[in-house]
Amino acid sequence: MSVRAKRLFGGVKIPSRKLSAGSPILPLEGVEEVCIPVRQHIGAPATPVVQAGQRVKRGELIAKSSAPISANIHASVAGTVKAVEERPDGKGSTVLCVVLTREGEEEAFLPPLTNPSKEEILARIEEAGIVGMGGAGFPSHVKLRPSTPVDTLLLNGAECEPYLTCDDALMRSHCDEIVRGAKYLAAALGAERILIGIEKNKPEAISAFSGALEVVPLKKKYPMGSEKHIVYTCTGRKIPLGKLPAAVGVDVQNVATAFAVYEAIEKGKPLIERVVTLSGKGAKEQKNLLCPVGAPLSSLIRACGGEQGAVKLVAGGPMTGTALVGEEAVVTKTSSGFLLLSRGETNAEKPTACINCGRCGNVCPMKLLPMQIEFYTEVKDYEAAEKYGGATSCIECGACGYVCPARRPLLQSIRAAKAALRRKV
Amino acid sequence: MSYLVSPPPHIRTPMSTKRIMLDVLIALLPASIAGIVLFGWQAAVVLGISVVSAAATELVWQLIAKKFRKRPKEAFLACLREFDFTSLVTGLILGLSLPALAEAWYAPLLGSVFAVGAVKMLFGGTGKNVVNPAAAGRVFLFLSFAVMMRYPAPNFGAIASSDLSSLTAGATQLATALQGEPTLSALDLFLGTGVAGCIGETCKLAVLVGYIYLSARGIVKWYLPLLCVCPAVLFGMLLEWEFSFLLMAQLGLSGGLLFGAVFMATDYVTSPKSRLANIVYFVLLGLLIGGLRKAAGIEVFSFCLLLMNFTVFLIDPIFKPRPFGKTKKEGNK
Structure with a gap:
């Protein structure tokens, strides 16, 4: 059965560059220590329920949901809790983590359900x-x-x-x-x-x-x-x-x-592992890896044969992902991939003057005018950025920044405008 | 090991401002070659002077602007790095919209200095000018020098042996046609053979090749020049109340309409931002040309373009696209 899709307004054709398309899902080997952040979701961080030195089984609850919008976090490997402490998250900040040293293979899953209501x-x-x-x-x-x-x-x-x-x-x-x-x-x-x-x-x-x-x-x-x-x-x-x-x-x-x-x-298995793509020409091999949550990025890079000439590390996809400052980042429940981009794939050209070509507006799937938002954000007139550009409706897909021939920092400006407008409301 | 950190997106299209301007230059190449073939060395002199002086104006301006901050050598290198070919495009378009008169060598020089210096750089450089620099330069020359009203016909093809005086005496082929003088065939108009006019605009075939190139490369939306030319021709025919193929060919293929619609009106900086606003702008431009041509009896493209440039600020907010998912009730605020 197949259904015909409606046409999408705007959007942009980007080369897929699915380098790891042929790779099967391979289990990630050689993870001796995992570092599980208590905040991997939108909402309140989970509260740790384990102490340093405690033995935990794979699948055991280690941090409990603390608010209506929050989520439980489970041990992704069996082992000993080494520490519950702030660790760098690779994005230039720190996050509270439960650090586990791997020992043994004991599992503590939930009972399977049959015909659940x-x-x-x-x-x-x-x-x-x-x-x-x-x-x-x-x-x-x-x-x-x-x-x-x-x-x-x-x-x-x-x-x-x-x-x-x-x-x-x-x-x-x-x-x-x-x-x-x-x-x-x-x-x-x-x-x-x-x-x-x-x-x-x-x-x-x-x-x-x-x-x-x-x-x-x-x-x-x-x-x-x-x-x-x-x-x-x-x-x-x-x-x-x-x-x-x-x-x-x-x-x-x-x-x-x-x-x-x-x-x-x-x-009965809690969410303790996920498939993560490690790709980009800055890695020797590109693979889809089944990783335990909390596995450090360095172990993923090692599994792909190491890095070669990567100039940029990205958590997530190249359009919406976050650039990382170092390899301390870990796999979380939402990590779809990590990219090691080489010089030829990414570019850090300086922005030049906007030539008003209108490409950003033509590709905007929300039918906004990013050039207007950027123009008014530069002069800190955020109301005008909303009025003439529609800043608050932006979904931050980054299509405008991709097509901009003048390399304007469009998404950055839109985020600044949104943040400023949020503060005012 | 330290890595680059920047906001997303982390990949960019290979299309850059420089590449766009290079594409426009490539698209102007057929028209330039056709102009030189039709009008001879005089055309080459005019084009050369206008392009070189346009680029020189920008470089000198940038040098003066940077001199106070950096050492001269560094300032010069910075200027070359930042040079984005836009003034080359301006200079070439201006040169192509002038008659091939080498004796008026000062005209392309002054026009380029005015177009780049006063119209573009004075307003803040690339992307900041309010009106189309090439059109403003042409209007400036047209109003300043009487010699700009004389258009030689190319000494080429069937016209070569005939009496040239009627063609060189006054106006373009369009002006003669509008005044009811005997005219050339549609094919001559299309190829530019024996047609009096400016360097780049007489050979429509070359303009068409440039148009196809720009559309194929995605620099210009293919329908925009058509949305200017068709209303202009139809409105012109309506005003004459004559619906013949010859009149259609004369209105569409003579004068600078085709050249202007493809290369001048489509200038990004001075045209509206959104898709719908652009469509409205081009249709209005076409109608304005159709009407004013009849009233003035001469080619009025650059005047109309300048007029329309000032309406962009009105058109843009009116035809702003409605965000996806915004309901009609909330209005287009």
């Missing part, structure tokens, strides 16, 4: 600490209790970011599991229809799912996987500004989240 599914998702694995990391048990009725579950398998292949690898090898996870999600939501949107550059994934779910093959265009836009292209419904997809009766979940839900329900 709606409430049992939701309780298990909350217990297993599942968060949205597409990047934002919003706690799933909150997202699965929408305030308006939802009739459609949309699985997001677009993976429109260049380089990243973690979702693609998962969809190719674990189609059945994702479908079963999706059915649990749909049951929890009370949704009758399950759609999956996949970009056409992943034909294997499209054919794998076409027997099981309604597949929407999407045009290869960035940012196809943005929540607002995948809802529009797959269902034709427009999400009003400032509203969630549930407002139009759709719930969007990443394919990796669906897989995690399957594991939590049928195997």
